Amino acid sequence: MNVQEPHVGAERGAPVVRIEKLTRSFEQGGVTIDVLRGVDLVIRPGEIVALLGPSGSGKSTMLQAIGLLEGGFGGHIEIAGINASKLGKDERAWVRRDHIGFVYQFHHLLPDFNAIENVVLPQLITGKPREECEERARELLGALGLGQRLEHRPSKLSGGEQQRVAVARALANRPRLVLADEPTGNLDEATADKVFDQFLRLVRGQGSAALVATHNERLAQGMDRVVRLHDGVLQ
Template sequence: MSEGMAPLVLRDVRKTYRSGDETLTVLDGAEFAIRAGEIVALVAPSGTGKSTLLHLAGLLEAPDAGAVFVGGQDSARMNDAQRTAIRRREIGFVYQFHHLLGEFTARENVVLPQLIDGRSRREARARADDLLGAFGLGHRLDHLPGKLSGGEKQRVAIARALANAPGVLLADEPTGNLDVHTSDVVFDELLRTVRNAGVAALIATHNMDLAGRMDRVVGLQDGRIVAL
């Protein structure tokens, strides 16, 4: 990472989409940065660009103008293979639905992304066990997703997102499918684990109670990222 640069930085980012004869401007000069160890809530109504912002930050889409820096590297200067490598190593994703591989155990779901990134099976298993243990799943390592509760599945998904020790975590309503009590417990574990790992996290949520437990809250207004 470049000295002094935050793990995730957006500079003058612009993004538009064509819909028939109309042009829809979603982001218009968006500026944003998250420091290492900082957890930021993104609160925005549907249709205002929340998903677009997460996709751009995660290098799943490219901006029409401006720059997205991940780990101090300008994604605009990368080819597809380089962007894929950055996503694998520097960015963890957590979605509202867990998207676990049903034929693999909890441990194996956390081991697989590490093997893809070149870590040895022994190292990957040890890290998977450590992460799952931190989420209270040490006794569920060999269970298939179908044998896990909703909260346990989402804990595994979060552990998987952190498996390759990313500098950035992007989460879209990570506890949105859970009941209130389970959501609170899982969210507390997520915050604790992310802070301990020093990850820069951007977490989209509609839940203002959850947003209030993060370090700061931002939203989208007229295509820009604003403090709330």
């Protein structure tokens, strides 16, 4: 088995992610399409990995598998030492809540809640006291340059500001793993660079591992390691 191992300088703790022989197929018009054909990957604590590949190569499908967002996958998926391959729906939700943060290309903020409330809510779900949740939200949003925008709803924020709130929300519960799917794909280049630099700084600062799907070679070079998805396997 050709498991993609981290570079020599990576932290050598127990893996945050281990997937082995991951497969996913779809039926379309009576034809079977093999999107993932046996993907192997290990990501260790604190390591930020770029997942490169053209549109349609299966990057988002792979993130959905690792994020335990849907079924239908074959192979072994282990998150933070938990064998997630055979977990039920409720158990998968628990692993996502406690161990994984998500950042998408579109921010998916709750439109009726302001910036700080969008970052507080995922923390409240874990049972933390509101005061502690608000303190954490202010800390993250301040670090992202949004200290003066806490009370603004998403419709009153720019695209870059919306995506910064989404980053804060993903990191609010200090996840072991952050999954990001083209996290700056909807932003202009200058704004994308700034948001992405802030994202990397915060992820590194709290010691999370991250897998970032992108088609941007330049952004990928700022991460610890690059893997490429081609023809359903990693290279």
